[in-house]
Amino acid sequence: MKSLSLRIAERVAASTDASIGDKNRATFIMLRTEIQSAIDDKCSIFKIWEVLRDDNSINFGYQAFRRYAHQLCSETDE
Template sequence: MEEVSLSQRIAAKAIAESRKSPGRVNRAVFLEIRDEVQSAIEDGWSVLAIYSALRHEGVVSFGYQAFRRYVKALIVERQEERSKTKPS
């Protein structure tokens, strides 16, 4: 049995309570797929190509601008923060 992280449990709860806050649901959906998105970026795919594929598959229902903001805040800026805290 695979262990579910706290982040995944919070995301599932937010999705289940989707009627309360669509923005919260969108963030939760993105957090669920963040590792896949990060991997695709590392493989050299553009954010637009990734978004288009996920939108076509029905994984995301929110707009491209929101998707870009999530990529920036939850992948790019976090990587930058981690690289600053690593000792040289």
């Protein structure tokens, strides 16, 4: 079963009346397992953001991504 935070994030991402910030945070949460894995493998936050942006997995800026990484992931290195 999916975690509650993942289910909430999916609902927010699909919502038509959620704010852009809420949708961006939801997108980050849906990718958090992959992002955390890359962080654990010592990839830089910038490179993770760059690849996800280039893959069109995310469409928000680096500063927002960095903030979410520090808030929602552990042991972030830059």
